Amino acid sequence: MQFATWNVNSLAVRLPQLLDWLAAHPVDALVLQETKLTDDKFPQAEIEAAGYRVAFHGQKTYNGVALLSREAASDITRNIPGLADEQARVIAGTVGDTRVIGAYFPNGQAPGSEKFAYKMQWLDALRAWVREELARHPQLVLMGDFNIAPEDRDVYDPVAWAGQIHCTPEERAHFQQLLGLGLSDAFRLFEQPPKSWSWWDYRNLAFRKNQGLRIDHILVSPALKPRVSACEIDKAPRKNERPSDHAPVIVTLDAQP
DNA sequence: ATGGCGCCACGATGGCGA
DSSP states (O other), X not given: OEEEEEEOSOHHHHHHHHHHHHHHOOOSEEEEEOOOOOGGGOOHHHHHHTTOEEEEEOOSSSOOEEEEESSOOEEEXXXXXXXXXXXXXXXEEEETTEEEEEEEOOOOOSTTSHHHHHHHHHHHHHHHHHHHHHHHOSSEEEEEEOOOOOSGGGBSOHHXXXXXXXXXXXXXXXXXXXXXXXXXXXXXXXXXXXXXXXXEOSSTTTTTTTOEEOOEEEEEOTTTXXXXXXXXXXXXXXXXXXXXXXXXXXXXXXXXX
């Protein structure tokens, strides 16, 4: 069983790459971020033709998330229940026995800004809700673009990025609080190559110089953790001609005992 | 150097991302 997350930075632009990727990586479920599409423009037919069922939650211009799965997901939740939020950032569904939560965490722009305050509030609401979801669904995966680099080893230049957005102590504390719910960072369950990133700036030849951040994550619940057999960042799509600035992350789980 | 690139809504350039 495989789950994956990918910030596609416009599904309208990236749809051909998504279909190519799914053909090469027939994962059981995939969450997308930054679809940047209203629901009436979502390419549902093309994705269904590729063998996936899909649920989506979009808006004009910004944000937008989707949940693709081989088997139809049930109990779809859009955004964080109880949080008044104009921005389409969360979609969750139950795939088989697993609760799959896909999220596009706020960027936060800069510490001290209004957008940073929104990020903090959003993170508070997310944590409270995920705690409830974990109580309901022992088998749970939370994945997406967290816009948080959890540790200095997740940053190509931790000195330059110290205290900058994605690397502030406040954001990192929130990441740790998610782990405090019992979740595990699947990527760090394994020995990984140093300088492993999931995002590279479009500018400054950052990908060629491998200057990036690891900000896309897959967190697994205690019930799933013993089944995780691999977790990888797939850099290949970042080498495409018109790539997303993010790479997909894939987790592999053994079948249930 | 606060730029650089890419996407979107525009119908020129600005907001935003990270």
